[in-house]
Amino acid sequence: MAILCLLPLLPLCAQHYAEGREFQLGAPQMTYDGPFFRDSLQVQLALGWKGAQIRYTLDGSLPDEAAARYDGPVTVREDAQLQARAFHPCCRPSEVVKAEFVRYPGPPAVKSATLNIPPAPQYPGQGATTLLDGRKGSANFRDGAWLGFNGTDAMLRLRLEAPPDAGELIVSCLYDPGSWIFPPSAIEVWAGDQESGLQKTGELAPPPPGQDTPSGMRYYKIALTPSNALYWQITVRHFGPLPAWHQGAGTPAWLFIDETIFR
């Protein structure tokens, strides 16, 4: 009799339920105030999945199960490229979440700032001050924090109140190939004691992106030769025509800049 009662339950035993290994963990949630910081910045990571471990790196490398384990807010005091990923024995590791943080001592005291080449009328930002306001643009390049240039260079001329006492200059750009926004081909920094006759004090030629290069924020750090100059010119060269692999091959790339940082 007991066995007869249990018979209808047999299909239940044959029931196949999904196993953890069929699924990937969700990406850890990352929260922080930034990405620019003056002294330090705190990054919080969470998954909300019991027993999961979040592992992270600060040097831009892919975190594996041997990477540093997250057990509370991470304090960042220097520039860092944080990558985090969740692990749990039940499931496949999560995708990687990334963020880059840049120490920003504050804008220099500026007597005058001008853009010698105007941005495209659709993306005027707040003019030259856009590049000196400490405001980071979002991935939505229409947010007003960006200057956009279509097929032209960008040229910022500065007259400072005092020498910047900086060993490097950082130019913050966006790479978003889907929106035809490419990195600069070169950045040049010029300086001098007078308005004319500036000397080149630094330059950088970022490598061109390939088809697999991930989109995102780019911070180009240009080492400066020591200078007490008050007059500065930052020239950001546009990428040129879009490369052969891009759907817009041959037409001018966009250049987007949201900040220049003396440090």
Next chain:
Amino acid sequence: MERRTFIRQSAAALAGAVLAPGTAWHAWQAYRELIIGHHSHRYRIDLNWGALNAQYYPVNDCHEMIQDSKGRILLLTNHTRNNVIVYDRSGRLLEVWGTEYPGAHGLTLNKENGEDFLYISDNSRHEVIKTAIDGRVVMVLPWPAESGKYERAEQYIPTETAIAPNGDIYVADGYGLQYILHYNARGELLNVFGGRGEGPQYFDNAHGICMDTRGGGTPTLLITARMQNRLKRFTLEGQLLEQIHLPGAYICRPVVHGNYVYLATLVSRLPMDSGTGFVTILGPDNRVVSAPGGSAPEYDAEGMLSPLHQSVKIFQHPHDVCVDDDENLYIAQWNSGKTYPIKLERI
């Protein structure tokens, strides 16, 4: 509930009878099978329930599901080969019907004089269609020109309906101008409220609406404001009563079952196709008790919920939850590779 308990106890008894106690079988099984959800509402995942041969019974978006009075499970898809797919509880196909609903989006069941009727909100037709349970059209509510709020049909993109005990029909224009339209059972417009705006009584993506009949008394309306990550409670006359904040949860329609509210949560971060969805379950006090596929709900001392987010990728874009008599869940998904619903079996 009783049946659920019975099965659980019986299954345990059966396992005990077949396997010597103390084997590693249970531990191993528990480890292999993924359990999702929290507290009182935890589930096993059945990915095979309701899967059909897509050559014969295709789906695009699986938008909504309901269980009818006979216990059958009805799925609404915007594939016009078979807008409605009818399953039995085990996921076996019973019948299909419907080829006239290219924008099939909302599916609400209401029992009227002992008979089941369906209300289909169609995004593309800009109409709400009332049918018998077999698909026979009973009434069509066209775009509400008489409201004075609309100039043309295209502005009206109804996403969901809720039916009051007296038969009055409430339509949420969740992809249109965000109004809630209140009709009587004959389809005569009685009232309009909501709309787009800044105050709490307005909506951004009024995607779902339902009658909250919990606790007895006069029912109220629970209405989704998806882009605001909120549920808003209104009187049947259109007065705002309260807001329920669900940070991080881009919720679809609320589904009341027993003392709980179930919400398919399309994503937990933008963009809308980020594949970061899960299911949110509110308890009798309207606090999140469980989030299957999502992070464990946490409230601070002030009663503020920490932002919810996906914790494991069971779902891509859950669009509706159907709760059956045994409190198992069926999750219909939007934009998820034309997959059939996922069943969550309550443990």
